[in-house]
Amino acid sequence: MTQKKSSFQDIRDTVMARIQSRHWPPGSLLPTEVELAEEFGCARATVNRALRELADQGVVDRKRKSGTRVNAAPVKQAVFEIAVVRQSVEDMNAAYRYSLVKREVITAPPWLRARVGVKDDAQVLHLNCMHFADNRPFQFEERWINIAAVPDVIDADLSETGPNEWLLSQVPFSNAELTSTAIAADETLSEFLDVPQGAPLFQMERTTWFQGTPVTFVRMTFHQGYHMRTRY
Amino acid sequence: MTQKKSSFQDIRDTVMARIQSRHWPPGSLLPTEVELAEEFGCARATVNRALRELADQGVVDRKRKSGTRVNAAPVKQAVFEIAVVRQSVEDMNAAYRYSLVKREVITAPPWLRARVGVKDDAQVLHLNCMHFADNRPFQFEERWINIAAVPDVIDADLSETGPNEWLLSQVPFSNAELTSTAIAADETLSEFLDVPQGAPLFQMERTTWFQGTPVTFVRMTFHQGYHMRTRY
DNA sequence: ATCATCCTTATGTCTAGACATAATAACTTT
DNA sequence: AAAGTTATTATGTCTAGACATAAGGATGAT
Numbered sequence: 001m002t003q004k005k006s007s008f009q010d011i012r013d014t015v016m017a018r019i020q021s022r023h024w025p026p027g028s029l030l031p032t033e034v035e036l037a038e039e040f041g042c043a044r045a046t047v048n049r050a051l052r053e054l055a056d057q058g059v060v061d062r063k064r065k066s067g068t069r070v071n072a073a074p075v076k077q078a079v080f081e082i083a084v085v086r087q088s089v090e091d092m093n094a095a096y097r098y099s100l101v102k103r104e105v106i107t108a109p110p111w112l113r114a115r116v117g118v119k120d121d122a123q124v125l126h127l128n129c130m131h132f133a134d135n136r137p138f139q140f141e142e143r144w145i146n147i148a149a150v151p152d153v154i155d156a157d158l159s160e161t162g163p164n165e166w167l168l169s170q171v172p173f174s175n176a177e178l179t180s181t182a183i184a185a186d187e188t189l190s191e192f193l194d195v196p197q198g199a200p201l202f203q204m205e206r207t208t209w210f211q212g213t214p215v216t217f218v219r220m221t222f223h224q225g226y227h228m229r230t231r232y
Numbered sequence: 233m234t235q236k237k238s239s240f241q242d243i244r245d246t247v248m249a250r251i252q253s254r255h256w257p258p259g260s261l262l263p264t265e266v267e268l269a270e271e272f273g274c275a276r277a278t279v280n281r282a283l284r285e286l287a288d289q290g291v292v293d294r295k296r297k298s299g300t301r302v303n304a305a306p307v308k309q310a311v312f313e314i315a316v317v318r319q320s321v322e323d324m325n326a327a328y329r330y331s332l333v334k335r336e337v338i339t340a341p342p343w344l345r346a347r348v349g350v351k352d353d354a355q356v357l358h359l360n361c362m363h364f365a366d367n368r369p370f371q372f373e374e375r376w377i378n379i380a381a382v383p384d385v386i387d388a389d390l391s392e393t394g395p396n397e398w399l400l401s402q403v404p405f406s407n408a409e410l411t412s413t414a415i416a417a418d419e420t421l422s423e424f425l426d427v428p429q430g431a432p433l434f435q436m437e438r439t440t441w442f443q444g445t446p447v448t449f450v451r452m453t454f455h456q457g458y459h460m461r462t463r464y
Numbered sequence: 465a466t467c468a469t470c471c472t473t474a475t476g477t478c479t480a481g482a483c484a485t486a487a488t489a490a491c492t493t494t
Numbered sequence: 495a496a497a498g499t500t501a502t503t504a505t506g507t508c509t510a511g512a513c514a515t516a517a518g519g520a521t522g523a524t
Contacts (some may be wrong), residue, residue, distance in 0.1 A: 080309065082308035178462050228447070230410050
């Protein structure tokens with residue numbers, strides 16, 4: 001059945017539709033690229049691209065010689081954007097304000113050394129910052145920056161723009177590990193975020209590396225009632 | 233400088249290295265595909281694939297006629313796997329146990345209708361479940377399933393396997409919206425998760441659609457101290 | 465039966481060339 | 495100067511064919 005639709009997107013969507021409709025149920029084997037190319041009346045490379053995208057999405061599994069199989073237990077994965085605070089505040093149509101609360105150079109404390117893996121005597125820049133949305137507390141940020149990794153940070157003016165934005169401009173491509181949890185507001189957080197002590201708060205921690213060396217560790221605590229949103 | 237390295241992966245990695253080393257700084261324009269193909273001694277299609285992958289990663293922006301530009305503000309995105317509860321428990325080397333607490337068929341309450349968009353008189357299956365790790369509370373799950381979307385759910389045996397796993401086998405490919413937040417334990421949660429009332433708890437809510445129709449809404453509350461982890 | 469070896473096969477990648485398309489630049493007309 | 499038209503250009507996609515490679519299957523030796 002040689003159809004005239006040719007583009008790899010059509011093929012990708014058609015194949016996806018057949019999988020969703022259980023024409024090709026989970027676990028089943030798809031026709032070979034050559035057979036599909038025949039059916040769709042196109043070159044094998046076109047089918048290859050279509051199936052490769054589905055494989056990247058985790059919809060199918062592909063193995064040489066074995067063929068292409070509908071993934072029975074698709075690895076559901078969500079992609080969420082690591083938004084800069086300013087962005088997410090402005091996206092809510094709120095006025096963003098930033099304030100540097102504290103700035104000091106210290107030797108990395110043991111817990112930090114264990115966490116990010118810097119040398120015993122490593123000097124770090126320790127910062128406390130507040131981010132506001134429409135003058136209401138939005139996020140309290142506590143950050144440690146490995147001075148050895150970004151020496152320029154010593155001279156950076158962090159009173160106007162947050163350290164996150166400064167770091168992004170300096171070290172745009174990095175790896176990170178991220179954890180989220182719920183914590184109870186301690187005295188400090190209660191003051192900065194204007195909530196009762198013990199209030200449940202959403203907290204994210206992120207460790208960032210650039211080419212293997214740790215750059216920064218940040219603990220971000222959000223105002224009460226904050227929801228992190230993502231789609232997939 | 234016609235090199236002998238040819239594979240698109242080599243090219244992708246080389247280009248990435250040049251971007252990281254600021255040989256091509258953020259905002260700058262890369263050579264055209266033809267020029268790069270010359271430099272690397274390969275076909276343009278090979279360069280195209282390399283650059284396309286970098287564009288997919290958000291490292292570069294590509295526009296017809298304009299060319300390929302290093303992304304100044306790369307959209308940082310984290311990918312986290314939507315693990316089935318059983319998986320994440322077993323990944324911790326803990327014994328997984330599941331228990332169905334409550335099961336009832338009800339008419340969708342107004343807040344749920346507003347949330348997921350089902351008809352006024354839609355019948356939904358309402359479930360409460362507990363997930364344990366080594367016999368300690370791990371997650372309390374409250375779920376509503378749109379019966380019209382998956383009629384078979386009425387006859388499904390959900391006493392042994394959780395509704396999540398059952399649904400995954402029935403509706404493997406779906407879209408979802410996901411939010412995370414911190415809440416204080418109310419009376420019910422305090423009992424089920426064995427924490428004091430008011431304890432800060434990590435909560436995720438997920439709405440799932442299949443081909444446009446809402447399938448299920450689930451509210452998952454984790455034990456105290458739970459960390460959601462992800463890397464990028 | 466067990467193991468090593470060769471053959472077959474489906475995917476993985478590359479090439480050279482072609483046409484399509486979006487967006488800028490250059491030119492023309494008003 | 496403003497607006498509309500045309501050329502140019504870099505990416506986007508496709509093709510037909512080629513060789514590479516992983517892995518399953520068959521074969522044969524132990």
